[in-house]
Amino acid sequence: MMKLNTLFLTLLISAPNVFAANIAISTTTNSRQFTLEDEHPLVVPLSKDSYTINISEVNGKCASVNAQKVKFNKPLALNCGEPTELDLRVRFSGDYAFTFNESPPSLKINRQPKTSQKTTFKRPLPNLQCEVYSGSAVTINLDNLFNESTKLRDAYSGHIVEVKNNKVTLTPSPDSGGLVLLEKLPTASTVQQKPPLNWRNANIYFVMIDRFNNADTSNDQSYGRVSDGLDEVGTFHGGDLKGVTQKLDYIQSLGTDAIWLSPIVEQVHGFVGGGEKGNFPFYAYHGYWTRDFTKIDQNFGNDEDLNELVKQAHQRGMKVLLDVVINHAGYATLADLQIDKIDVVTPQSNWPPQWSAWKPMSEQNWHSFHQQINYKSSQWQHWWGKDWIRATFPGYQSPGNSDISSSLAGLPDMITESTKAVAPPEWLLNNAGTRVAKRANFTVSDYLIEWQTDWVKRFGIDGFRIDTVKHVEPSVWKRLKLESINSLETWRNNNGESGLPFFMMGEVWGHTAYRSPYFDDGFDALINFDLQKKMDKGAACFSQMKNTYQNYANTIQESKDFNPVSYMSSHDTELFFSRFNSLQMQRNAANALLLTPGAIQVYYGDEVARKIGPYADDFHQGTRSDMVWDLDKDRQSLLTHWKTIAKFRKNHPAIGAGKHNVINQDNAYVFSRSLKDDTVVVAFFGH
Incomplete structure (x- = not known):
């Protein structure tokens, strides 16, 4: 489903002197997120529509920006420490480049030359400082979560270790992406007894x-x-x-x-x-x-x-x-209007007997069949009917502007808030195999x-x-x-x-x-x-x-x-x-x-x-x-x-439902999750 598009560009600066952006391109029912880095253009396909651009979390010092008109290929000033909102009207569908510059904070938008629709958009990897794993054995602090001599297993590598002085030492699997997944060594009874769904x-x-x-x-x-x-x-x-x-x-x-x-x-x-x-x-x-x-x-x-x-x-x-x-x-598609006998279509002489087989002729496209549909006909009363849906047909309630009354992507909006008794339309009651039946006062x-x-x-x-x-x-x-x-x-x-x-x-x-x-x-x-x-x-x-x-x-x-x-x-x-x-x-x-x-x-x-x-x-x-x-x-x-x-997640309800605590350790990200008698430790030492 698609309606009026709203474009949100959220710029999140990841670290000092590292300028990267998370960009979400959203409609009321759809969203696309991307990564944008300083002076690296992000190319996004946009359809003809009106957009709102919201840029937030831009760090630094800059003058406050009030309303400004978007001009393509011109730097647009951005606020620092508060969002910047811009209105963008795209008049021609195509690929548009968004370029962020951090000094001074600005955003430039321009339309790209037409390219193949099969182009693969590949974004640069986020520019981040991350832990680096040396490839040798590591020692993990356990924050007094397990008793001395408790045997733990790394669920990824299968290595079994014993708690000594509140620590364990092991070598992470080279395939784990730098992760160690510690759990109590399962016993025969715990293997057979699967945890209930949480x-x-x-x-x-x-x-x-x-x-x-x-x-x-x-x-x-x-x-x-x-x-x-x-x-x-x-x-x-x-x-x-x-x-x-x-x-x-x-x-x-x-x-x-x-x-x-x-x-x-x-x-x-x-x-x-x-x-x-x-x-x-x-x-x-x-x-x-x-x-x-x-x-x-x-x-x-x-x-x-x-x-x-x-x-x-x-x-x-x-x-x-x-x-x-x-x-x-x-x-209301051609096929449904025909089988349900909703008399709002004037087929052309070259149409196939079964309208479901209609195809556009030269100089037509797949929207062209609408030209043969009379959207002002009173016969629309025989479709869903004015008491069932909002639509722009004669006698129907027109869609409104609120969440409840709006029509998403032009779809027939059910009047679910109505207190009026209604009967299903005849075409639905006659639909082959239907379980729809008339109910009194429904x-x-x-x-x-x-x-x-x-x-x-x-x-x-x-x-x-x-x-x-x-x-x-x-x-x-x-x-x-x-x-x-x-x-x-x-x-x-x-x-x-x-x-x-x-x-x-x-x-x-x-x-x-x-x-x-x-x-x-x-x-x-x-x-x-x-x-x-x-x-x-x-x-x-x-x-x-x-x-x-x-x-x-x-x-x-x-x-x-x-x-x-x-x-x-x-x-x-x-x-x-x-x-x-x-x-x-x-x-x-x-x-x-x-x-x-x-x-x-x-x-x-x-x-x-x-x-x-x-x-x-x-x-x-x-x-x-x-x-x-x-x-x-x-x-x-x-x-x-x-x-x-x-499998590790499924075996341990604590991962999704448990209490989360970070365990302090140099050059690693380590945390525990605990739920009742289920406790796990996850450690990340870098790629």
């Missing part, structure tokens, strides 16, 4: 189903969907629920506690124009453009496939989370809650990831949580199972690692957009995580119900690997992510450095490239490293 230590693996694994090719082109025969930027690629089930052993080997599935519900059947120029057909392969909330999209599979996935995941001790979208439905939110909790009641879904939280009323989320708890209990009673209460994780765009009032609205965790901004430095040097780890851990300990879910890559921001295209940086980023306090989210392919895919002029399509299954030697090594750190 959601604050959860490792959540996010799978975009269509791009993960194709186990059933018979459903690849459901509802008349077709490939474009070119880069396949926005088409369905064939991944399905069977494909996820087929890879459950692999997912489990990553230390996964819960699998977050992209939305599985039936999507709009057709396409919209992709990108600014409409140069590719854009289908709802991602799952966020719903047609019917009550049935599985045929491209993803069927009820039996979902039932088997949940069953097999539960047998492996993993939870299953569904992605829930109730703020909006999907666009409001929009009543239907949406019933439709979502039905998945829990039927399949034993363990939790939800909630999309666009701030765009729906808190009361709706509270009701959804309560009814989901009851639905899961119903399923468990019927299936002889027990377990943790229903889990609900929310996406509040831009939310960071603090306890906000959203936690009072039924949420057990919120996605933390902050860590990705810190990953550049954390991957360049693990000790750069020192302040971040301490802040996260302190906040977690101060609140019983606060839980951030941190990530390094996502479908709405960027792939970390695409920043530096460095396997070493990806390995080091694994350390920084997997040892973060609170829950973490791994985006499919992070563990094998999945590359960005084709994206035309829509950057975010590239973040949803196909999963990498054929690994070369270097990626096999990266995967082994990832599994080792992840």
